[in-house]
Amino acid sequence: MNIVIVGQGAIGSLLAARCHTQGLNYRVLGRTPTLQPIDWQPYQGEPFSFNPPAITPQTMRGDELLILPLKAYQILPALKLLKPYLKKQKLLLLHNGMGTQSEVEALLPGLPLALGITRMAALKQANRVTETGLGGTDLGWVNPPPKADCLAVEDLLDALLTPCQWHEDLKPLQWAKLAVNAVINPLTALHNIANGQLAQPEYQGQIQALNEEIAMLMRALNIQGVQDLAPRLTQVIDATAANYSSMHQDVTHGRKTEIDYINGYLINEAKRLGLSLPCHVSLYQAIKALQI
Numbered sequence: 646m647n648i649v650i651v652g653q654g655a656i657g658s659l660l661a662a663r664c665h666t667q668g669l670n671y672r673v674l675g676r677t678p679t680l681q682p683i684d685w686q687p688y689q690g691e692p693f694s695f696n697p698p699a700i701t702p703q704t705m706r707g708d709e710l711l712i713l714p715l716k717a718y719q720i721l722p723a724l725k726l727l728k729p730y731l732k733k734q735k736l737l738l739l740h741n742g743m744g745t746q747s748e749v750e751a752l753l754p755g756l757p758l759a760l761g762i763t764r765m766a767a768l769k770q771a772n773r774v775t776e777t778g779l780g781g782t783d784l785g786w787v788n789p790p791p792k793a794d795c796l797a798v799e800d801l802l803d804a805l806l807t808p809c810q811w812h813e814d815l816k817p818l819q820w821a822k823l824a825v826n827a828v829i830n831p832l833t834a835l836h837n838i839a840n841g842q843l844a845q846p847e848y849q850g851q852i853q854a855l856n857e858e859i860a861m862l863m864r865a866l867n868i869q870g871v872q873d874l875a876p877r878l879t880q881v882i883d884a885t886a887a888n889y890s891s892m893h894q895d896v897t898h899g900r901k902t903e904i905d906y907i908n909g910y911l912i913n914e915a916k917r918l919g920l921s922l923p924c925h926v927s928l929y930q931a932i933k934a935l936q937i
């Protein structure tokens with residue numbers, strides 16, 4: 646089975662480098678048919694340059710594994726463009742936030758779909774891509790393909806995303822990640838601080854209020870893991886203390902943020918149940934006001 650990596654962002658380029666190193670059959674589907682070479686700097690080991698092989702929507706065979714390491718808001722537009730060329734492909738989405746699953750299911754009913762939460766980290770500056778962390782990936786099928794294809798995809802991803810773990814139900818892990826992103830990302834972007842600065846006393850009141858709203862929503866939706874919210878947040882703030890969150894970087898560079906798929910998703914889920922999350926709403930509005 647061939648792999649198609651959609652886009653040439655930091656994680657897409659990291660995946661291309663891993664495919665290249667492992668000799669996997671892969672192609673990159675970029676915005677243009679010709680791709681830039683990648684100057685790859687692995688976390689450990691010697692840097693090297695390589696030319697990722699390109700593919701266009703028209704030249705796909707129809708049975709590939711399509712990996713979409715895009716921002717949440719880019720998933721639907723990308724798949725709308727690809728829709729005429731999608732036959733029996735399998736899709737893997739890798740992004741922060743939630744809400745794309747129902748969008749993809751509505752656009753492409755029946756297409757095999759897996760979701761992943763990754764802690765792989767890379768930084769892209771022009772053609773240079775630096776691997777900045779060696780985190781693992783959690784994976785789960787939303788709509789698995791027939792058995793043989795399913796095993797083929799799982800084997801490929803086990804090799805490509807090592808260390809990775811497949812889960813029967815990814816939802817509790819998706820919510821755990823969503824809860825972390827819904828606090829760290831907008832607060833660091835709004836206050837223009839690194840993740841670690843959220844450990845300061847001045848932010849504790851706001852963090853607690855945001856966590857309480859998430860806990861209420863998770864209880865209403867019967868999602869496991871409420872008791873882990875606060876300790877996990879403290880642990881992530883600690884472990885990523887020197888990092889600037891993805892939303893901080895998006896705001897700093899004048900890019901669109903993933904707020905609609907993070908706090909926006911929480912707010913919509915709450916609305917659906919007749920609940921309100923005033924702290925998340927004001928944070929959402931504050932981030933929207935920063936965006937162009």
Ligand code: KPL
Binds near residue numbers: 826881885889890
């Ligand atoms: O996922 C992240 C992000 O920045 O998007 C965290 C975990 C907050 C690390 O910065």
